[in-house]
Structure formats: structure tokens, C-alpha cells
Amino acid sequence: MRDLSDDKSLLSLNTATVREQWNLREMVEGCLRHGIGGISPWRDKVQECGVDEAARLIADSGLAVSGLCRGGMFPAADAAGRRAALDDNRRAVDEAVALGAECLVLVVGGLPDGSRDIAGARQQVEDGIGALLEYSRPAGVPLAIEPLHPMYAADRACINTMAQANDVCDVLGDDGLGIALDVYHVWWDPDLAAEITRAGKERILAFHVCDWLVPTNDLLLDRGMPGDGVIDIRGIRGLVEGVGYDGHCEVEILSTRWWAEDPNLIMQTLIERHQSVV
Ligand code: ZN
Numbered sequence: 044m045r046d047l048s049d050d051k052s053l054l055s056l057n058t059a060t061v062r063e064q065w066n067l068r069e070m071v072e073g074c075l076r077h078g079i080g081g082i083s084p085w086r087d088k089v090q091e092c093g094v095d096e097a098a099r100l101i102a103d104s105g106l107a108v109s110g111l112c113r114g115g116m117f118p119a120a121d122a123a124g125r126r127a128a129l130d131d132n133r134r135a136v137d138e139a140v141a142l143g144a145e146c147l148v149l150v151v152g153g154l155p156d157g158s159r160d161i162a163g164a165r166q167q168v169e170d171g172i173g174a175l176l177e178y179s180r181p182a183g184v185p186l187a188i189e190p191l192h193p194m195y196a197a198d199r200a201c202i203n204t205m206a207q208a209n210d211v212c213d214v215l216g217d218d219g220l221g222i223a224l225d226v227y228h229v230w231w232d233p234d235l236a237a238e239i240t241r242a243g244k245e246r247i248l249a250f251h252v253c254d255w256l257v258p259t260n261d262l263l264l265d266r267g268m269p270g271d272g273v274i275d276i277r278g279i280r281g282l283v284e285g286v287g288y289d290g291h292c293e294v295e296i297l298s299t300r301w302w303a304e305d306p307n308l309i310m311q312t313l314i315e316r317h318q319s320v321v
Contacts, residue, residue, distance in 0.1 A: 110148045
């Protein structure tokens with residue numbers, strides 16, 4: 044397992060963490076000022092800046108781009124909706140190419156409006172990823188399926204476990220397809236260790252960290268700073284590094300509490316926690 048006790052280069056800032064305080068330029072400058080090695084932008088921040096300018100900014104910074112967040116949201120109530128989703132995903136692939144992102148993270152989507160057919164939604168996800176692969180493979184952008192905690196199955200992602208993500212990879216093939224493992228979403232899974240082993244180095248394309256707070260007061264916007272909750276983050280890092288993962292540890296904290304804080308304090312805290320508990 045890698046020793047991170049003195050490391051900042053393997054830390055990557057997911058821009059959701061400071062999205063309310065900084066624009067993309069301020070985030071890039073903040074990473075450089077604090078010595079953080081990577082960034083993972085959300086598309087809203089890229090588009091706010093303009094894709095070309097964002098690409099130039101990040102290329103000039105020398106920061107690694109551990110991922111682009113996010114594509115996905117494949118299921119829709121009708122064919123036109125599914126086509127629109129696929130079109131938007133192709134644009135996300137183009138943006139990932141422009142930014143030199145190591146992967147495009149997929150939050151795959153939940154139930155279409157009015158639907159109770161979760162099996163059908165999962166089939167739409169598989170079909171959507173299959174269609175997107177025809178575009179992303181030649182573009183050289185790996186797609187990283189992010190399983191989300193089951194509390195998001197209806198509205199964000201109906202792929203909820205590493206096993207499901209592995210199953211989709213088995214069906215569609217490993218070429219240009221893998222998994223973004225976010226400890227927040229999968230820490231509770233009794234099969235986690237086995238499914239990480241099953242995924243192996245080839246499939247684990249990204250490693251996201253934050254913490255599960257007890258109590259959690261909001262389903263989406265109450266994620267914790269690593270070390271403030273109940274997830275054995277270092278234990279899970281040990282599992283992914285045990286199968287050969289050698290990429291960044293991307294800190295992604297959606298939290299109204301942290302969004303009210305000084306972003307420089309957040310950056311310092313991220314570094315301390317990266318070194319002490321991640
Ligand atoms: Zn994540």
C-alpha cells in the first residue's frame with residue numbers, strides 16, 4: 044500500500060467540493076497554491092469557463108485530470124429522451140478529450156418519470172453505455188461506471204453495487220470501460236472486497252473519497268470530510284491498491300456545511316486528511 048503520509052501529488056480535487064466558492068480558474072490556482080496534484084472537474088464548471096479555456100487552463104497548470112464528472116443519466120421515458128441523453132454523453136466524451144481526462148465518470152441514471160420498472164431502467168443503462176462505447180472507444184476516453192448508494196436508485200443511479208458494475212463490464216467488455224469506486228457509495232457492501240478483487244486493476248479507473256456521517260441529515264448534500272465519519276477509507280484504499288490501483292485519491296464532498304467554509308481551509312484540511320486517514 045502506498046505511503047501517503049507526506050504526499051499531495053496523488054490527491055485530486057473533485058470540483059464539487061468547492062463548487063459554491065470557486066470557479067474553475069480559482070480551483071486550478073488553489074490546487075497549485077496548495078500543491079495538490081490533480082483535479083476532476085464537473086461539467087458545469089467547465090462549461091461556465093468555456094471548454095477551450097478550461098482545457099488551456101488545466102493544460103498550463105500541469106495538473107492531472109483524474110476524471111470528468113459526469114456523463115450518464117441514460118434512462119428516459121421515450122426514444123427521443125434516450126437519444127438526447129446519448130447526444131449529451133457524446134458531448135461529455137468530447138469534453139473529456141479536450142481536457143485530457145483519464146476517464147468520464149458515469150452516474151448512470153434512475154427511473155424515467157412515472158416508471159416503476161427498475162429492471163427496465165437497468166437494461167436502458169446497459170444499452171446506453173453500449174451505444175456510448177461506440178463513440179468513446181475510438182475517442183480513447185475510458186468510461187467509469189460509478190455505483191451509487193441504493194438510496195439514489197430512483198433518481199440518480201440504478202447501478203448500486205460493485206457487483207452490478209462488474210456485471211455490466213462483463214457484458215459489454217473491458218475495452219474502454221471500468222468502474223469509479225466511491226467509498227461513500229459502496230463502503231457498506233458485504234461483497235466489497237470480493238468485487239474489488241473481481242474488478243482488478245484493469246477495471247478500477249477512479250477512487251473517490253469522502254465520509255459517511257452519523258447522523259446523515261441530507262441524502263445528497265451532507266457528505267463528510269474523510270475522517271469525520273464511519274468509513275474505513277484506508278482499509279478500502281488497501282483493497283483497491285491490493286489489486287494494483289495506482290491512480291489518484293479524489294476527494295469529492297458535496298456538503299452544504301463545507302460549502303459555507305473558507306475554501307483555502309478546505310484545501311488544507313483535505314491535505315491533512317489525505318495524509319492521515321486516506
Ligand atoms: Zn464519486
